[in-house]
Amino acid sequence: MEVDPTTLTILGIAAGILILTGWVEQIYKGFKTKSLKDVSRFLMIFISAGAILWLIYGFIVNDIFIIGTNIAAIVLMMIVLGMKRRYDKKMEQ
Numbered sequence: 001m002e003v004d005p006t007t008l009t010i011l012g013i014a015a016g017i018l019i020l021t022g023w024v025e026q027i028y029k030g031f032k033t034k035s036l037k038d039v040s041r042f043l044m045i046f047i048s049a050g051a052i053l054w055l056i057y058g059f060i061v062n063d064i065f066i067i068g069t070n071i072a073a074i075v076l077m078m079i080v081l082g083m084k085r086r087y088d089k090k091m092e093q
Helices: 005-033 041-061 064-092
Strands: none
Touching: 005 064, 041 064
């Protein structure tokens, strides 16, 4: 199936926006409530590992949309993980 470059670009941008929006919402909610107790560390570890593998794949196939989306996803996941550690420690005290 042939897909023209414009459609492929729109598809890549839309996919990236949809994937990253979930992390932005989680960061906003966590910052507002100062709690991320319901976010599983294992979920974040597995998603991070997947994002790293997708990033490697993106570099191999030289796809800027895969590379950019996964760099942004890794950064957002690191923010969520950092917030989770910080807020979980405060809850333990």
